[in-house]
Amino acid sequence: MRGASGVRTSHKKERSGYGSMFRCLKDPSVLITLSCLTCKARHVKCDESKPVCFRCQKLGVLCGGYRTKKEWYPPSSSTSAKVLLPRTQYLSQPLTSLFDTTDEQRYFALFSEKIVAELLPYFDPNPWRYMILQACAAEPSIRHAATAIGALGKTFESAQSGRGRRPGVIHHRAPALGGPTDAAQRVKGRISRKEQIEEAVLHHQYALQQYHKAIKQMQNIASGNTIRTALITCIIIACFENLHGNQDSASTQLQSGIALLQEWKKSERDATKYPMGFSSPAPDEIEDYLVQFFGRVEIQSMSFRDARPAECHLQLQEEGKEVIQQMPALLTSINQARVYLDLITRRMMHFTAAMNYFQASYAQYLHASATSVAGPWIDSKLYPNVTKILQHPPSNDPYFSGQQDLNSEMSSWFMAFTPLLNRSIEAGGQDCISALTLSIVATTVSISLRAAFIKAEEEYSLFESDFNSIVNQAELLLKTLELRTPKTKPTLAFSFDLGVIPPLYLTSVKCRVLEIRKKALELLTKYPRREGLWDSVTTAALGRWVIEMEEEASDEGFVPEQSTVRKPCIAVDWLERKATMTCLKMDKETGRFMGRRKEITW
Template identity: 25%
Template sequence: MQATFPHPSGSSSLLSAFRATESEWLAYAFYTNKISGILSGAFDANLWQRLVVQVADTEPTVRHGIFALGNLFRHYGVSDGMSECVCPRCRQALRHYNKAISSFAQYMQRPRDQLTIDVALLSCLIFICIESYRLNDRIAISLITKGCGMIAEAMPRALATQTVAIDSGLLNLFDRLWLLSSMFGHHIPRPSQRPASPTSTLGQLPLEGTIQTARDRLHEIITLVQSLRLRVFQAQMKSMSVSERVATITSLQQEQQTVLLLLENWQSGLQGLIDRQGLHSFRDSQAWSILTVHWLITKIRAGASMDPSEIDSEDQSEDFRNLVAVAEGSLVQHPQESEANDFSFEPGFLPALYLTARKCRDSVTRRKALELMSLASGKEGLWYRSELRCITARVIELEEGLAVLGSQDQLGTVNQKPIRFYDILADLNYRHGGRTYVNVTYLMYDADSDSRWRTARETLTITE
């Protein structure tokens, strides 16, 4: 039986223009009343609660995507068996997901003048969300690549004709997904070659700026730090003359100081924005806590970016403690209300707590960060809590001498005591025999060894 019902929000100005079965309306209502708020997180209500619902009224691709999400999120929560689940809700979700994919294929066959880039990107975004929730991260990353490619293709026409407008929220979101993908070792071209803010002004927030402006500026600085760390690593690995190495390192050190100044200016700019606009209650919000934690971990990563052994992290001990304190305050104040809340589309506290537990040299602080990870969402974008906790616990064991690598995975004779890992490289996890595994590579820099770089590899079984 099909019927047309008013929009579940109860708004008299929004009446749904499509027909659906009773079960579809239940899924739709669950999305509009619950899931859209979860996916919005602390910042993106306009996208998930307004734009997605608005487009769903006329586009079956997005509408079936909503039906799929409405069923999927009524599952019992994120778990390592999600990708294999065949419960009634997941089967229903997959049916609508397949319909959404079919509708998307039909949509893309329309004449170009009947295609809207926002509809294509929203469809791609919903597909990414579904695959991320089901722990199919390889597919999610391939979809991120697809979405970034669509933007890259559309941008030249948009600039040339000024007739193709891409929603700024979608543009910024795919730019963040591009950075997220690169953090997982999947480097793709940046989706939009928008004129970047001059480096000297990135840390400054305009007088009429908003919290969203502050978030976007911080994202640009995080991008600079990620690039800096990658180029430092490449310089350390590259064979070059002494003079060339000195020149390269000097240039990178200057860039590091610039980035640290940008971060300092950004933080003072955010405080000024809050004071000017009377947003004092914002300091009690989850959004403020997330921005602060992201700023602190970026400051830590920038400060340690020039040291290949990363053993100077003691210098950031106060920042680590502040990060843990802010995260704890927010996670306790804003606990997960239900298992449906066990997923967030974009990173919140989980990545910063993971990096803190991995890098902080104070045992109490790093173990507190590990403990707090259990209060974060089960999945934040591509960051999977069970996997991160498993890796972190293992790193702490190895660095604190509570365990040793197996004989086949040994680093060899290591002069550095205690062991300090430069980085941990984790492949995307995989399922086998009903269990979830992740292959981990430990990278260590030993300045006193003839071969400065050492690696060891082992497979970890993921358990909560």
Template identity: 25%
Template sequence: MSTTTKRKRASAPRVRTGCPTCKIRHVKCDEEKPECRQCTSTGRKCDGYQPVNKQEHQKSQRQQFDRLRNTSSASPVPLPSADHRIVLRPGTRTERHYVELFSSRTAGAFSGYFQSGLWEYLLPQLSQSNAAVRHAVTAISAIHEKYLRASGSLHALPPTDISSEENEKFALHQYNKAISSLLEYLSQPEQPLDLTIIVCCLFACLEMLRGNNEQAMDHMEAGLRILSRPAQDGTPFHQQSANKRTVTSADIEKELSHLWSRFNIQLSLFGRQLAPFAPENDTGNGLTFTTVADARHSLDVLMDKALRFIRVAIHHPDPSTALFMQQQADIKIEFDGWSVAFDNLMKRPERRIKLSDARGPLLLRTYHRTTATWLLTCCSKSTMIFDNYEADFAAIISYVDEMLRPSEGSSEPFSLEMGAVPALYWSACKCRNPILRRKAIDLLFGHSRHEGMWQAQKSVTVAQLALEVEEAAVSHLPVELRFVEEEHRIYDVLVPPDPTCGFVFLLRKGPDGGFFQTVQPLGST
């Protein structure tokens, strides 16, 4: 019987820094970077090298697991729970669930068709470090989850056994904790107000989600009062230097300022006074944009300026004076300048203009055309003036029609800001072309979405009511021939802010040229 000498491994230490491919093949890695020659010379893909500290962490984890596995079953050591994190996050497990939901779904829904550093980055970060923000975000996500589950948009998440009533109680509890945390924050001397503005914004969002428009507007007005309040040196809050902030960068500050400007517009459309607050921006001839966000911010300023003029004009006994006409013409020039600049922007490649959603530009065109049309008609006391703008109504409805076509992300049941609903509603009430009008109502009917304080279902009900009241005298005619004389037209529809209210006020023109108001229950003509 022959004997052979058993080969022994050299006593050199085992090398643990080679690439994973060589380790699997059990060959010595030459550790050439970025790819080793052992892999490249044989046509294989080199997977690179793991940092030593990561390897040591993995080794430590394996050793810990081995110790747990070998522990006697008589005295078992509990394994870490599924909710275990290396970095402990604040809050209970339920709170952490809703903070995660906010980051993954709610923030995107609130930012809408545009990129948002505020919703997608800053607020998720603040929720980990500030109690008021965390509790407010948790409450918002709890209510938002109800919307998502009701619309079937949460199919990717496990079902929950929490009832609607329990969900509402939890959200209200978090809301109260957010208020308490904010009051504690404000009780400390010389606290910067940027965080207060952010939490106030979250409170308004929460009330809109809950359908409490009056309370939402109260929070908006409170925030706008703070924003409009000058500092000790006389500088308005939104123009103060960034070094007086604690949580906002210059870009976030600008975005937050424009968000509050759009809140201000929503307030005005629901009957509240416009606050003396408007973000700074240059508009008019020679205007250029480098991104869609720039165009949006510029349009915010224009809409604010136009709406202030409209509010004065519609309440003035004679807005047809030369002064009004000149102001109207000057603002119209700025709208024309915006349109030219935006057309030039949209000729550039998408990657250069930072376009995140093709529906964003359509929304901007919709509100540019809607506001410009309102601007050009507001100085007339006759509803017949709208007949001169059928082409504008057709363009508005066409933009919205394209915007509402099925696409990825179109199933979100809630949007923080105004979208298709206000523009369609205004067109359905002001355009008397029977075909275009019905097209706007049909689009509203198929758009079951909650946009800020606007609810599509309520809006389509009111628009349909206005159509039926106006066309009552010509209802026997074919639809395309139902031209409504001014004596049968509604000058304005006043809708109470409470979404559960079952009636509206119709403002009509009398035979003497004056206006009178009637109460019209919804659902009857």
């Protein structure tokens, strides 16, 4: 057979993600591929139709056409991972012609080279980076949104460099979302604080311009978007809204994406075999990674605010149960452990949300004896033997049996994961960070499950060792993460994934040991960051307020049940730079729970 240049090539095809590929006999380093550029970049098989391939038309992406000259690819490319994503080095070349101005290219370069990977610090960011950058290359609206995020990164960096404090004013400090410029560096460059602030304003204005351009283009082409493009659009918009402080808008975007994906799954064959967050029923349209990503997005959304009716949670609480039952006895990789933990976590959150639907029936137990209680909402003030009842629940109660099933799943996961955790901690680096994150999250899920039926705050003393484990592992994780982050590297201190903030917050408000609670607050404050819809500094302010109110009536560290705080909550207005904290606490005279409120500013 003759190649494009007349060089004789072998007739044996190479197996690769690029489609038909031949190796030159004269020079084995020369490969001639017949697949289109888009399929080659995405590592999928190309049908080699001319002038554009049918696969690209089906997915609604721009076909890059075919190259005629010979190219060399490293041998590893023939065994690339099964992912519908491009390599970033391939993406960097054509992107130079996709920008209208040098400023646009400069801000996007910051996003693509630094920020996109920093958005997922707890796990391997490469699949995420490939997915987002490939979407940026194919869809201008997503590219403009990414450019806007890059401009926000410069905004935070400049604002932190020029931010000052008014003397004599106590601030509840907001998280440092940009790496501060060293003071000596600022003096050397003769840049004043005022100039830094003015520069931040210019970066912010450009970010808003790019974001509005992205929204306008999304509206113009919405009808022609593929489901995959629409899902990635939800992600990138939610990311910008989160960084900009519009958490409600970000939550709405994420929930829209969840609903869109669930509707798409219903239309696919055997959809029940592919639970949310595990795998895709049609990987040619939406890859497994994107389905798994939205499984974690749903967990995050439920942890913040979930407006879906209880009937929805009742339908979804069994999703993934059959897959979890087939979990291997030993988990061999971080991603494998993560996927199974996500399935269990989603089941737990749907289970507890569905339980709340029936909490009104708790009233029927108020005048019943402890032995006749048929449901889970037990108050230890009414039933002193509550711990004994919880340890030996009625076997015929559906709520308790549901809890036991989930506890069994968590126990199996811990047994399968522990050897991997030990190896990863010993190895250090990214593996250590990822494994510790999974362990902390799993311990938090386990506490939430076992405490599902507890009504008295003092019963959380049963989980002292678990809370202590969360604090110790979080400290090791954050120190390891800090060592891996260069001091001079700009960072947003923002993660799209949940990591340490919800576990440390739970510890600060529920743990009954003051020393452990204060250690959790110290970590939230010392390592300021934002994770999805959660913010560490405002969360620490809420935890500190809860501790202060409970310490008012503490006796040598012991807080009586009637002095504990219930339902602490915080509403943050990032644009106005203020937050309102609320909670319930029992009034000593009336014996009723009364609302408490406090506002903070920064």
